[in-house]
Amino acid sequence: xxxxxxxxxxxxxxxxERDTGLLKETLRVWERxxxxxxxxxxxxxxxxxxxxxxxxxxxxxxxxxxxxxxGKLMALSEAALQAxxxxxxxxxxxxxxxxxxxxxxARDAVAVRRCLGNRLARDGLARFVLEYAIPVCxxxxxxxxxxxxxxxxEHLFTEQLQNCLREAISQTDIEASRPRILLTTFPxxxxxxxxxxxxxxxxxxxxxxxSIGASTPLADISRTMLDGDFDVxxxxxxxxxxxxxxxxxxxxxxxxxxxxxxxxxxxxxLAAKPKALPGVRYLARMExxxxxxxxxxxxxxxxxxxxx
Amino acid sequence: xxxxxxxxxxxxxxxxERDTGLLKETLRVWERxxxxxxxxxxxxxxxxxxxxxxxxxxxxxxxxxxxxxxGKLMALSEAALQAxxxxxxxxxxxxxxxxxxxxxxARDAVAVRRCLGNRLARDGLARFVLEYAIPVCxxxxxxxxxxxxxxxxEHLFTEQLQNCLREAISQTDIEASRPRILLTTFPxxxxxxxxxxxxxxxxxxxxxxxSIGASTPLADISRTMLDGDFDVxxxxxxxxxxxxxxxxxxxxxxxxxxxxxxxxxxxxxLAAKPKALPGVRYLARMExxxxxxxxxxxxxxxxxxxxx
DNA sequence: GCATAGTTTTGTCCTGGACAAAAATGCGGC
DNA sequence: GCCGCATTTTTGTCCAGGACAAAACTATGC
Numbered sequence: 072x073x074x075x076x077x078x079x080x081x082x083x084x085x086x087x088e089r090d091t092g093l094l095k096e097t098l099r100v101w102e103r104x105x106x107x108x109x110x111x112x113x114x115x116x117x118x119x120x121x122x123x124x125x126x127x128x129x130x131x132x133x134x135x136x137x138x139x140x141x142g143k144l145m146a147l148s149e150a151a152l153q154a155x156x157x158x159x160x161x162x163x164x165x166x167x168x169x170x171x172x173x174x175x176x177a178r179d180a181v182a183v184r185r186c187l188g189n190r191l192a193r194d195g196l197a198r199f200v201l202e203y204a205i206p207v208c209x210x211x212x213x214x215x216x217x218x219x220x221x222x223x224x225e226h227l228f229t230e231q232l233q234n235c236l237r238e239a240i241s242q243t244d245i246e247a248s249r250p251r252i253l254l255t256t257f258p259x260x261x262x263x264x265x266x267x268x269x270x271x272x273x274x275x276x277x278x279x280x281x282s283i284g285a286s287t288p289l290a291d292i293s294r295t296m297l298d299g300d301f302d303v304x305x306x307x308x309x310x311x312x313x314x315x316x317x318x319x320x321x322x323x324x325x326x327x328x329x330x331x332x333x334x335x336x337x338x339x340x341l342a343a344k345p346k347a348l349p350g351v352r353y354l355a356r357m358e359x360x361x362x363x364x365x366x367x368x369x370x371x372x373x374x375x376x377x378x379x
Numbered sequence: 380x381x382x383x384x385x386x387x388x389x390x391x392x393x394x395x396e397r398d399t400g401l402l403k404e405t406l407r408v409w410e411r412x413x414x415x416x417x418x419x420x421x422x423x424x425x426x427x428x429x430x431x432x433x434x435x436x437x438x439x440x441x442x443x444x445x446x447x448x449x450g451k452l453m454a455l456s457e458a459a460l461q462a463x464x465x466x467x468x469x470x471x472x473x474x475x476x477x478x479x480x481x482x483x484x485a486r487d488a489v490a491v492r493r494c495l496g497n498r499l500a501r502d503g504l505a506r507f508v509l510e511y512a513i514p515v516c517x518x519x520x521x522x523x524x525x526x527x528x529x530x531x532x533e534h535l536f537t538e539q540l541q542n543c544l545r546e547a548i549s550q551t552d553i554e555a556s557r558p559r560i561l562l563t564t565f566p567x568x569x570x571x572x573x574x575x576x577x578x579x580x581x582x583x584x585x586x587x588x589x590s591i592g593a594s595t596p597l598a599d600i601s602r603t604m605l606d607g608d609f610d611v612x613x614x615x616x617x618x619x620x621x622x623x624x625x626x627x628x629x630x631x632x633x634x635x636x637x638x639x640x641x642x643x644x645x646x647x648x649l650a651a652k653p654k655a656l657p658g659v660r661y662l663a664r665m666e667x668x669x670x671x672x673x674x675x676x677x678x679x680x681x682x683x684x685x686x687x
Numbered sequence: 688g689c690a691t692a693g694t695t696t697t698g699t700c701c702t703g704g705a706c707a708a709a710a711a712t713g714c715g716g717c
Numbered sequence: 718g719c720c721g722c723a724t725t726t727t728t729g730t731c732c733a734g735g736a737c738a739a740a741a742c743t744a745t746g747c
Contacts, residue, residue, distance in 0.1 A: 391731090392731075411733090448741075448742090
């Protein structure tokens with residue numbers, strides 16, 4: 072019943088959806104509006120995409136993830152497009168960052184893990200995250216946008232980094248100290264690396280972290296907060312998350328939580344909006360997590376837990 | 380631009396597609412043909428599915444995975460359907476499984492972790508996975524279906540289980556032995572627990588596992604396989620994953636991989652289909668992973684790797 | 688009893704229209 | 718001159734109903 076097993080380098084619309092992440096509906100409406108992609112038709116009149124068009128679509132997707140819009144890109148000449156792809160490179164990364172890119176180029180999981188492990192052992196968890204892991208992630212994102220790295224390589228890196236961090240976090244003491252912090256993301260937000268970074272900073276600083284992974288319904292977030300006697304809810308948002316949805320969700324949560332508990336919002340994007348909500352604190356950069364912890368501790372001295 | 384943020388327990392068609400694995404087109408054509416599901420409409424005239432209908436759809440999917448066809452199921456009376464479901468329900472869970480449900484009811488992450496840790500220390504990784512973790516996951520799934528557990532509690536459990544497993548896996552030796560196994564899932568398949576279970580069985584048995592997480596594009600899977608000198612590709616599919624998509628993807632991959640390399644497909648659903656593909660092996664249950672490893676080693680004796 | 692031919696079921700594709708959310712742009716007040 | 722708000726453009730996702738091949742089932746002949 073499937074019609075995607077085309078003999079040559081021609082892909083059916085389902086296969087293109089799978090490979091590019093663009094919905095069938097989007098592919099059809101682009102064809103209607105912009106004249107691209109313009110697939111051939113098979114004997115049944117169904118769309119068959121040559122590989123070249125699929126690769127062009129992938130280039131478009133990379134540029135769109137950087138903020139370009141389809142209409143602009145479609146109007147571009149071939150030369151202008153290539154220039155854009157070339158220019159998306161940022162400043163030259165430091166050599167310690169490029170070193171790990173080489174291990175990724177070889178898809179050598181063991182070497183990646185060794186790189187990370189060495190660095191972590193040398194610098195400790197906090198410096199490892201702030202000075203190494205985050206810059207590397209940024210650079211990998213750019214390499215992906217340039218087409219120098221594919222999703223498989225990005226996954227390989229993420230997996231090793233996760234293992235590395237989780238292992239290190241699990242080795243920190245679970246003290247009975249405060250604050251107790253619940254970490255999660257909103258529904259449809261899958262990006263868990265931000266949570267893991269935050270946990271990696273907070274746990275060794277003595278905060279009791281409980282991560283419940285990504286994409287938790289709002290009702291369950293507030294229920295967990297109330298049941299679990301948490302002081303802080305830490306939420307992570309990727310740049311792509313719709314700001315409106317985030318803000319309305321935050322408003323709802325802020326209203327529902329226990330008096331005295333805080334929400335920390337990790338997002339480079341939302342922090343720009345000055346919408347002040349009571350009990351909500353925006354952390355524009357990852358290092359702000361630690362200052363937030365300090366501030367909280369200043370306001371809640373361990374001797375007298377009576378206030379609340 | 381997304382319209383999935385419905386206030387109550389009403390899901391848009393995209394959310395239903397995501398949760399049930401039934402394509403939007405299938406949902407619409409069922410409505411047209413059978414009159415079910417018959418969603419409400421919002422102010423815009425767009426389909427909004429009450430939770431009850433989504434759960435009924437999930438029931439249908441489970442039965443269809445057992446070989447039932449939609450037309451038959453739709454014609455069934457409520458009583459007949461319930462009888463069918465009851466006959467497929469498992470036995471009552473053992474007390475050791477229900478014990479952890481109590482800690483989840485209290486949302487006590489530390490207690491959950493302690494439960495898991497104790498059990499793991501007692502039984503070792505393989506027995507822990509097969510005799511404890513998997514039954515608990517099944518029971519949690521049923522508790523969720525009954526409404527006894529919310530998503531937040533499920534997440535809490537999953538996170539602790541992941542930590543537990545990853546830690547244990549990372550402590551196994553990385554031997555230079557064979558086979559080398561690449562683990563991942565197809566695009567849009569987010570379920571990573573299956574991968575982690577497989578890794579937890581394979582790694583202590585001396586197989587060199589590399590997981591690259593979920594949702595990897597097919598092209599990247601085959602590229603990683605070829606670059607990385609892997610012997611086996613292990614793929615995990617949840618029950619919700621569209622079987623057709625899985626099969627066409629497997630066909631594509633099988634054709635592209637190096638001669639002599641195998642694909643192991645972990646799925647309770649696909650294993651029923653007798654569609655034989657060269658080099659593809661279906662593992663209906665998690666314990667089959669270990670017998671697959673044995674079979675592989677019998678066919679590839681370490682002394683003489685000359686045989687193809 | 689089994690293979691083959693015919694029938695029904697079922698999933699996926701098609702066209703072309705619509706519309707709200709997001710992004711970009713224009714405009715007025717400090 | 719610059720920031721905040723209103724307006725316009727862009728863009729992704731939804732809809733209806735029709736079509737058809739692959740798969741599943743059924744009937745028929747040897």
